[in-house]
Amino acid sequence: METNVTKTNIPAISEVEKPPLLLSQLVFLRFKRHKMAVAGVFILILMICYAIGGTFFKTEAFSLVTDTSIRLNAPSSVHLFGTDAVGRDILARTIYGGQISLLIGLIAMILEVIVGVLIGAIAGYYGGILDSILMRFTEAMLNIPQIPLLLVLGKMLSDKISPISLFGRQFSGSVIVIIAVIGLTSWMGLARIVRANFLSLREQEFVTAARCTGTKNRSIIFEHILPNTMAPIIVSATLAVANAIISEAYVSFLGVGVMPPTATWGNMLNGAYNYIESAPWLWIFPGSLIVLTVLSINFIGDGLRDALDPRALTQAE
Amino acid sequence: MGALLEVKNLKVQFNTLEGVVQAVNGVSFIVEKGKTLGIVGESGCGKSVTVLSVMRLIAEPPGKISSGEVLFEGKDLLKIDKIHMQNIRGQEIAMVFQDPMTSLNPVLTIGKQISEAIIVHQHVSNEEAFKQTVNLLELVGIPQAEARYNDFPHQFSGGMRQRVMIAMGLSCNPSLLIADEPTTSLDVTIQAQIVELTKSLQSKFGMSVIWITHDLGVIAEIADRVIVMYAGYIVEEADVFSIFENPVHPYTLSLLKSLPRVDSRRYERLAIIPGSPPDCIHMPAGCPFMVRCGFAIERCGVENPLLEIVEDDHKAACWVDVKNGRAE
Numbered sequence: 001m002e003t004n005v006t007k008t009n010i011p012a013i014s015e016v017e018k019p020p021l022l023l024s025q026l027v028f029l030r031f032k033r034h035k036m037a038v039a040g041v042f043i044l045i046l047m048i049c050y051a052i053g054g055t056f057f058k059t060e061a062f063s064l065v066t067d068t069s070i071r072l073n074a075p076s077s078v079h080l081f082g083t084d085a086v087g088r089d090i091l092a093r094t095i096y097g098g099q100i101s102l103l104i105g106l107i108a109m110i111l112e113v114i115v116g117v118l119i120g121a122i123a124g125y126y127g128g129i130l131d132s133i134l135m136r137f138t139e140a141m142l143n144i145p146q147i148p149l150l151l152v153l154g155k156m157l158s159d160k161i162s163p164i165s166l167f168g169r170q171f172s173g174s175v176i177v178i179i180a181v182i183g184l185t186s187w188m189g190l191a192r193i194v195r196a197n198f199l200s201l202r203e204q205e206f207v208t209a210a211r212c213t214g215t216k217n218r219s220i221i222f223e224h225i226l227p228n229t230m231a232p233i234i235v236s237a238t239l240a241v242a243n244a245i246i247s248e249a250y251v252s253f254l255g256v257g258v259m260p261p262t263a264t265w266g267n268m269l270n271g272a273y274n275y276i277e278s279a280p281w282l283w284i285f286p287g288s289l290i291v292l293t294v295l296s297i298n299f300i301g302d303g304l305r306d307a308l309d310p311r312a313l314t315q316a317e
Numbered sequence: 318m319g320a321l322l323e324v325k326n327l328k329v330q331f332n333t334l335e336g337v338v339q340a341v342n343g344v345s346f347i348v349e350k351g352k353t354l355g356i357v358g359e360s361g362c363g364k365s366v367t368v369l370s371v372m373r374l375i376a377e378p379p380g381k382i383s384s385g386e387v388l389f390e391g392k393d394l395l396k397i398d399k400i401h402m403q404n405i406r407g408q409e410i411a412m413v414f415q416d417p418m419t420s421l422n423p424v425l426t427i428g429k430q431i432s433e434a435i436i437v438h439q440h441v442s443n444e445e446a447f448k449q450t451v452n453l454l455e456l457v458g459i460p461q462a463e464a465r466y467n468d469f470p471h472q473f474s475g476g477m478r479q480r481v482m483i484a485m486g487l488s489c490n491p492s493l494l495i496a497d498e499p500t501t502s503l504d505v506t507i508q509a510q511i512v513e514l515t516k517s518l519q520s521k522f523g524m525s526v527i528w529i530t531h532d533l534g535v536i537a538e539i540a541d542r543v544i545v546m547y548a549g550y551i552v553e554e555a556d557v558f559s560i561f562e563n564p565v566h567p568y569t570l571s572l573l574k575s576l577p578r579v580d581s582r583r584y585e586r587l588a589i590i591p592g593s594p595p596d597c598i599h600m601p602a603g604c605p606f607m608v609r610c611g612f613a614i615e616r617c618g619v620e621n622p623l624l625e626i627v628e629d630d631h632k633a634a635c636w637v638d639v640k641n642g643r644a645e
Contacts, residue, residue, distance in 0.1 A: 023424075128378075205420040211374060213434035214407035223433075227424040294584060 030307040037303020040296035047149055047293050048245070051102055054095030063092035064261050072279045082281035085271050097263035100171070101245055101290070104179050104264070105297075108244035111183025113237050116190030117226070123191070124198025125221050138188045146185045150247060153181045154256035172262035178251065190236045198230035231293045231308035238301035242294045249290050265290045320388075321525045322348040322371070322493055327385035327509040329363075329370050332378060336598040340366045342549040343385075345624075348493065353519065353526040355557070357533060357572070361594060363549040364529045368495045372412060373402050389493070408438045411486035415498040417478035421470035427454075427481050428466035431488055438489045453484040457514060476507035480514065487518065494519075495527045500535060512538050533576055537561060545569050548594050548605035551624055557576030565633040567610045604636070612637045 017042060058291050059293035067087035075082040123134040154177060161173025201207065202225065251257035252266030260267060265286040272282035329341040348354045356364045363443065367373050371387050372458040373394060387394040389409065394402065414420040422430060431574045432446035433455060438589065447466070454462035457480040470478060486494055500508040512535060519526055528539055536543055543560045545553040545568065553566040564570050574588035580610060592609040595601055604610070607617040616636050
């Protein structure tokens with residue numbers, strides 16, 4: 001038995017065989033097979049380009065100009081998507097509204113993931129009384145219907161917070177309220193998933209082994225166990241973006257979400273309600289943008305779920 | 318040589334819905350510096366619980382160390398605070414587990430897993446930890462250690478993984494290595510390699526080893542002193558030669574009989590021990606081995622024998638003098 005293997009003339013691994021695929025490469029290959037998900041990625045990229053690239057063609061000020069002499073104009077060469085009830089250009093508003101809608105989706109998702117993962121991880125890892133308290137709290141939160149809460153809080157708070165500027169843009173303070181409310185009322189499902197995974201993973205021998213080498217609890221939770229449960233978190237996070245965009249559209253449509261003049265795809269629908277038949281361009285454009293975005297994100301989520309699930313490997317071959 | 322670890326009258330129990338499981342019932346032993354202590358016994362006899370209690374890794378609740386002392390270099394490990402214990406784990410006492418398939422984190426590279434322990438305990442830079450890790454991997458016989466630093470556990474075979482586990486255990490030069498059935502899930506040739514590796518590393522670093530197994534063959538190979546456990550009790554304790562040449566307890570005797578031997582005749586069947594170990598919730602009043610013991614006398618059903626000195630340095634817990642076939 002040789003305990004001191006000296007580096008003799010053994011060829012390097014790379015010369016003998018191709019190195020095995022990294023997990024990320026494997027996931028990419030499997031994701032590619034999911035046609036709808038790939039289409040989803042393209043549409044989503046298109047949407048992001050639309051919302052960001054559009055700023056080079058239309059200024060934000062232009063999206064806020066009201067001119068009642070041209071109200072409810074049908075799409076034309078001057079106003080490609082037509083104008084709304086107070087004469088604002090709908091194309092410009094979908095561009096700047098898209099930024100807000102996507103931003104709300106993204107930040108609400110980040111908030112949701114942080115809260116959900118923290119609560120789930122702590123409850124699952126420590127167990128016992130802490131677990132009971134956190135899970136009862138989660139269940140209590142689940143009992144609060146999200147939409148009415150959004151409506152009430154939106155109504156109460158949306159005009160209380162002063163406008164803020166970010167990325168050189170002026171936002172209505174209600175954007176912050178909507179993000180916070182959506183983020184803080186949708187983490188429960190994720191927390192439960194994370195907790196369930198932690199419960200089973202903490203009994204694994206590698207966790208005991210990590211404790212044996214004197215690893216601290218914090219590092220066991222975040223460096224050892226969390227990477228093992230990334231797949232469901234990534235999938236949940238993706239779907240959370242879509243849900244946040246829908247929720248925002250919902251409350252804004254009812255007029256208690258993001259306050260005008262800041263545009264979002266959701267609150268553009270609000271004004272369209274009275275003109276469903278007489279001026280369909282008011283809702284067709286923001287409405288289709290919401291549907292396309294949410295649908296593509298959901299397809300991406302589906303694709304990721306299949307790509308990240310190791311058991312899906314065989315049937316997809 | 319002085320004692321590195323001294324366990325005195327350790328009792329561990331688990332509170333379950335069915336009742337209190339008496340897992341370890343007053344176990345005492347000494348591990349001397351640079352020596353190897355073997356712990357043998359069948360599944361569920363409290364071997365692992367004993368060493369996990371030494372590491373303070375028993376989940377509380379449901380587990381509870383109800384009494385005893387674990388003196389490591391004079392300090393009682395059961396009394397010191399958590400932060401201190403965290404420093405002792407890995408730095409002073411390291412542990413290698415039974416199943417190398419599950420005791421490495423599947424999503425972290427082995428280099429990361431080993432270097433982490435080095436960084437935690439020695440507070441060194443990443444480059445220094447990398448160098449030390451590569452050295453360790455070479456030490457435990459992983460070829461092209463540098464190239465394999467960034468490999469994941471699934472890219473290693475079982476024996477290689479166990480080597481990685483040992484490298485992880487050795488990362489901070491511990492004075493005591495606890496190996497909890499490290500060769501059970503490996504095949505015989507790999508098993509021999511791991512035993513050899515441990516022995517060579519032991520002589521190199523002068524560390525003590527506690528080697529848990531139910532394979533007496535491995536014990537003969539590696540141990541200096543052996544304790545035989547049954548139902549949470551130590552039933553026999555002696556140096557490795559006396560255990561094999563001069564076993565005193567009926568249980569040890571039966572274990573040895575059930576071992577295949579090179580010199581046995583081919584048509585002879587291996588001896589078995591009838592029955593199964595007692596339920597540790599409802600412990601019998603007398604000797605726990607009595608129902609399975611061929612030598613049992615009346616007294617065995619009433620009183621549990623204590624571990625007593627039979628010859629110098631050889632202890633056993635039995636009422637019967639097995640060799641002469643009569644009650645003491």
